[in-house]
Amino acid sequence: MTTAAAPPRGTGNTVSIELVKQSLQVAHRQGFHVPPLLERCGLPADILQQASGQRLPVARFAEFWRQLADFLQDEFCLMDSRAMRPGSFAFMCRIAARQPTLAEGIAAGLQFLSLVFDDMHAVLHREQNLAQIVFVENEPQPKRAFAYFTFWMYVHGLTCWLANQRIPILAIDSRCPPPELDEDYRVMFTHSLRYNCQQSRLLFVCDSLDSPIRRSEDELQRFIAESPDNIMVKYRDPHSLTSQVRQLLGAITPAAWPDAPAMAQQLCMSVATLRRRLAEEGQSFQAIKDSVRKARALQLLANEHETFVDIAAILGFADVSSFYKAFRKWTGIQPGFYRSTVLGQNS
Template sequence: MAVEKGTISVQLVGEALLEARRRGLDVAALLERVGLPAQALERPYGRVPSALYGQLWRALAASMDDEFFGMNARRMKAGSFAFMAAIALREPTLGAALERVLAFCGLVFDGLSPRLVQQGSLAEIALDEPDGQHSRAFAYFTLWLMVHGLLCWLAGRRLPILGIDLRCPAPGYLEDYRVMFCDNLRFERPSSRLLFNADCLAQPVRRSERELKRFLAGAPANILVRYRDPQSLGARIRAYLRSLSAARWPDFEALSSHFYMAPSTLRRKLAQEGQSYQGLKDQVRRELAITRLDAGEGDFVELAGVLGFADISAFYKAFKKWTGSTPGQYRALIHPTPDCPKRSER
């Protein structure tokens, strides 16, 4: 089922309310307070506006005095996210800001200690958890939403996620998570982590104190919507390309015809979204390559052909540009063995 722009599945609303229900809070009154009809949650495929979900998020956090909705042994007291954003804003680079955010999260949570790990041009936010224990998927994704969403805001743009590993089993509903984060979600893994390109760590923080007040006034609804747009032209073109083999990808003239636009109009609309056709093709190739490598793909020559590259060297060059590593290095990070060298930490 397609994810509508600016809406959230009632499945995630139910996840947010789970601990509140267990603790006997008057959830019906809470829903009424934010103008969300309780019967709307009874439709299994129903969706609610992101703005309403954001209001529910804030009301629930205030009622529980816990911005993590009771999903950790220690409360993330109301105001914690604002404080975390304020201390991150004082740092000069995204890397330094992320270090402060993760250190703060380590102080707030029990048994959920995040740390930044870097290997070459690949980086990850790794979560240290007690052996044999894991949180439910909604808890992990809530943490990623806060950390990654804040980092995107500080950068002034979306920072692409290469993949997410979680120790927990896959939940029954994943579509919104794929839109918010990435398609490359893996469950029942040895450890939980979020993978991204390390080159963004050196980028400057681009926000001001004045912008922080406006950001916090709109959070978390602005995070839920600002850094995703499944109905954008770029998103529709990526979906179209994924439906075809790379060998059948159209040239720009044919693509324009498929979307019933003149080439100049398509080029202008993509430019307004900060996109280009070549960039979109590269994004889809990267997603497909990472998915195949995660599945254990070892024949890089065959993979290069599937992705539409003329030869293996062109594939290696492109993959190095996308991720900062070779396909073999990336696969070693995804599927570590006892013989792999120890990763370095920042």
């Protein structure tokens, strides 16, 4: 059996330095002098030339993000032809929080962003308890991935706060080609990312769209004061144990997946240590297996040539009915409904 080195301890929540480079791309192209900004944030002046494999703590990235928005006078890193002036995100939150229901709060936030931006417009669609936030794009060329995911960070972060719960994302489609590195997007948003699609959108299951928004002024002030750290909270180090286990499971078919003791042996640790360290990251071995299966199921359902029988077999289910039951448990919707929604948009 091939062994793998144990992942490093104590790395905490980090992001790739590539996200810093992406956020500076337009500013650098337009000739902004950024070394003083980088120095204030404790970042190297030659960061644009550094290897993308390096990482920095989320807290430092969030502080850099705040400083950059003030420096550029744009909370969207100059990625739209109109600036998102500092304070825009806070004002969007205030408008959304005053709406009666979650759906109306999301719609109000999106409408505000449509007034702020020239090029970035999105609307909320819903059918049953499947919701989609869909970009309305008239330009022939798509935005780069960083622009789409920055938009999603703001909108999804607001949505979760309004709902007072983490809203799991089913999938994100993007018109743009895949970026060179997207692991941070996968751990922040969802592992079900698709590129070169006809439409850019975020899909999520939410049966609480008609629920009332109950957020106090104090809660609003605290949320705004703690941003953007609090909308980056799902960032996790791709070298964490959870990511290591996901990568090992994703490399083999579910039918050949090891049990917990075998996985622990492969990672050169005891099963007790495996379970304890996963628990420290808020995970369990079974939850990771379910997550990997779900992500694979969503990818397979987006391929019209894969039958439900094929998908059930690929995912290691005894029969189609077992797959249906599991998918319903994971997402709250039937696989057929999800497939028709996805293929209806991307056909």
